[in-house]
Amino acid sequence: MSQGRDQSEARLERARVEIGGGATVSAEIAGAGDAAIVLAHGAGNDMCNPLLSAVHLGLAGRGFVTVKFNFPYTEAGRRAPDRMPALEACYRAVVEHVRRELRPARLFLGGKSMGGRVASHLAAQGLACDGLVFLGYPLHPAGKPQQLRDAHLPAIRVPMLFLAGTRDSLCDLALLRPVLARLSAPVALHVLEGGDHSFAVPKRLARGQPVVEELCDAIARWAKSG
Secondary structure (H helix, E strand, O other): OOOOOOOOOOOEEEEEEEEEOOEEEEEEEEOOOOEEEEEEOOOOOOOOOHHHHHHHHHHHOOOOEEEEEOOHHHHOOOOOOOOHHHHHHHHHHHHHHHHHHHOOOEEEEEEEOHHHHHHHHHHHOOOOOOEEEEEOOOOOOOOOOOOOOOOOHHHOOOOEEEEEEOOOOOOOHHHHHHHHHOOOOOEEEEEEOOOOOOOOOOOOOOOOOOHHHHHHHHHHHHHHHO
16 A cells, blocks of 8 residues: 555546637546646547556545646547647647636646647646646657657756656656756656656566555655645
């Protein structure tokens, strides 16, 4: 059992978030506490992704209010992601909803892969938050390590937590570490041995702790230490 984990049943409620032009997206809110963590999904899935959902509930059980939501394209049932301005506008609307309706004392933003990248763009533009959580930051496209997605990261001024697997095809750790070393904001890196971009670990690697538990514990420790 993870130390310090709240075993009380986390509340779970569904919401609709207005994102402008009369459009809305689905969201789910879990947990209770004075700190909130907003998590966005990756490009190839929606907010019901099993990993994202498990982290969402796992953090709620560790004393956080957690929020996950759909981007417009997944809400409409489309496969191709919206362009970055539309993704940013949606995420910004969700943040405004969380601040208005939940009034957290501290607010962390992030998500899985593309979702975390969108949060990082907003933070680089000056959107206020207390930190960023990246579940598999997509540093480069698969097979294209020369195309780094790091140009905006130096503009971020809040603490960042990068969770990365050693087999992540979209985030070569040999490239990520030098990028992080150049940033002026406080940065933490949690490496999951054997994990791929979805944090799947080969069965041959014996583990003393389930992957989701490790990820949630790492995020909770980092967020509570700030």
